[in-house]
Amino acid sequence: xxxxxxxxxxxxxxxxxxxxxxxxxxxxxxxxxxxxxxxxxxxxxxxxxxxxxxxxxxxxxxxxxxxxxxxxxxxxxxxxxxxxxxxxxxxxxxxxxxxxxxxxxxxxxxxxxxxxxxxxxxxxxxxxxxxxxxxxxxxxxxxxxxxxxxxxxxxxxxxxxxxxxxxxxxxxxxxxxxxxxxxxxxxxxxxxxxxxxxxxxxxxxxxxxxxxxxxxxxxxxxxxxxxxxxxxxxxxxxxxxxxxxxxxxxxxxxxx
Amino acid sequence: xxxxxxxxxxxxxxxxxxxxxxxxxxxxxxxxxxxxxxxxxxxxxxxxxxxxxxxxxxxxxxxxxxxxxxxxxxxxxxxxxxxxxxxxxxxxxxxxxxxxxxxxxxxxxxxxxxxxxxxxxxxxxxxxxxxxxxxxxxxxxxxxxxxxxxxxxxxxxxxxxxxxxxxxxxxxxxxxxxxxxxxxxxxxxxxxxxxxxxxxxxxxxxxxxxxxxxxxxxxxxxxxxxxxxxxxxxxxxxxxxxxxxxxxxxxxxxxxxxxxxxxxxxxxx
Numbered sequence: 326x327x328x329x330x331x332x333x334x335x336x337x338x339x340x341x342x343x344x345x346x347x348x349x350x351x352x353x354x355x356x357x358x359x360x361x362x363x364x365x366x367x368x369x370x371x372x373x374x375x376x377x378x379x380x381x382x383x384x385x386x387x388x389x390x391x392x393x394x395x396x397x398x399x400x401x402x403x404x405x406x407x408x409x410x411x412x413x414x415x416x417x418x419x420x421x422x423x424x425x426x427x428x429x430x431x432x433x434x435x436x437x438x439x440x441x442x443x444x445x446x447x448x449x450x451x452x453x454x455x456x457x458x459x460x461x462x463x464x465x466x467x468x469x470x471x472x473x474x475x476x477x478x479x480x481x482x483x484x485x486x487x488x489x490x491x492x493x494x495x496x497x498x499x500x501x502x503x504x505x506x507x508x509x510x511x512x513x514x515x516x517x518x519x520x521x522x523x524x525x526x527x528x529x530x531x532x533x534x535x536x537x538x539x540x541x542x543x544x545x546x547x548x549x550x551x552x553x554x555x556x557x558x559x560x561x562x563x564x565x566x567x568x569x570x571x572x573x574x575x576x577x578x579x580x581x
Numbered sequence: 582x583x584x585x586x587x588x589x590x591x592x593x594x595x596x597x598x599x600x601x602x603x604x605x606x607x608x609x610x611x612x613x614x615x616x617x618x619x620x621x622x623x624x625x626x627x628x629x630x631x632x633x634x635x636x637x638x639x640x641x642x643x644x645x646x647x648x649x650x651x652x653x654x655x656x657x658x659x660x661x662x663x664x665x666x667x668x669x670x671x672x673x674x675x676x677x678x679x680x681x682x683x684x685x686x687x688x689x690x691x692x693x694x695x696x697x698x699x700x701x702x703x704x705x706x707x708x709x710x711x712x713x714x715x716x717x718x719x720x721x722x723x724x725x726x727x728x729x730x731x732x733x734x735x736x737x738x739x740x741x742x743x744x745x746x747x748x749x750x751x752x753x754x755x756x757x758x759x760x761x762x763x764x765x766x767x768x769x770x771x772x773x774x775x776x777x778x779x780x781x782x783x784x785x786x787x788x789x790x791x792x793x794x795x796x797x798x799x800x801x802x803x804x805x806x807x808x809x810x811x812x813x814x815x816x817x818x819x820x821x822x823x824x825x826x827x828x829x830x831x832x833x834x835x836x837x838x839x840x841x842x843x844x845x846x847x848x849x850x
Contacts, residue, residue, distance in 0.1 A: 458666065488836055492843060
């Protein structure tokens, strides 16, 4: 164990280390019980992060996407160029910069704020929410279907090609790698997938073959959860080690 | 005309390499319309018991008996996430029960849009139950969009308010165990539901009931006990049955070296 100097208090970097160490200990104090130090760190964390995100949203989203676009749109309108003001080229085709077309999302945003301003007109917010949820679902559902269902299913089926030279070549797999252990692995994967999918049939009564499949499916799920648990816990421990390293090495100057 | 229109869209989707997704979605929508029509004609659908959802009423009742509050979090995703949408529909059911029993419901939110949606959903639920005077807008509040700041704040609420029931429904990241452990330490009955595969193990070990993936999506229909809504579950099962058949038959075909089948599913290199 080597003792270096404790972080200096009188330099900006040293002061930063002291503040970080103090706040780390404040948060760790929650392990004992709720206390004023934890409350202080919690409120500071929430307040600072909210302020930070407001700033991020303003500079990264509101200003470039709305304020600047509207400004450009109004200046084009002032020059008498109506088509450019609404983000259209000479032929009337839509260009990438929306300019005054951003009035539509602005209105949708204002509608949401009506909930807080006017209860009488709050119903308008439903237009915004319907738009938001509708567009988001429209984007999310096909994407999820492709990445989380179809590509996975295609991959599972494709892997069985490896046991046939012609099919393996067509699939771009190396038939030389087809060993007995791979065969067992592929069979287990297929049984596990079929049984796990069967577990999620809600409208069929869990009887007979389906009941047995459900049971096997839940065993497969629990084994995979167990493996995932162990893996993630190890990753979390490394985060804790990182924090202790900061406290001992950067703050107290103890090099273990 | 409709067929021509669909054919045109299908051709466009194939050109963009999205043919299979489009086909599956069309089949799913057809199944949905079919089962919805059956439900409207009076057919009743049975669904198997889901322990985590059967416990929802019990958990709300427990909070009522103890005179304590319910804490409901919709996770750490925006309203565009499927798990958040599912969570918001469950919130509606929970809020109705809470309103009926006069139990306080707190909803700390991670996202401002989700907070506004939650406020409207809870308000609507209280209105439907004729308990709008009991609705407390400030109980559905925004915290922050910083992951661990949000976690610290929710932990603070859990420790200080000591709710009798905690619902953790939606999409979660590394904070899942921190939230569930704190809820466990205060003796709250906890029902979690997520489709975040990496976080499910943490909920399983620290919560009383856990809704695994699809169970979260099924929750709204299950809790509604309404045939027309449950018909969507039948359509979901139809989709899963298609997947099951595809996996089973597809594996046999490819195992016996069917290059043709491989090219149909787009698996050839």
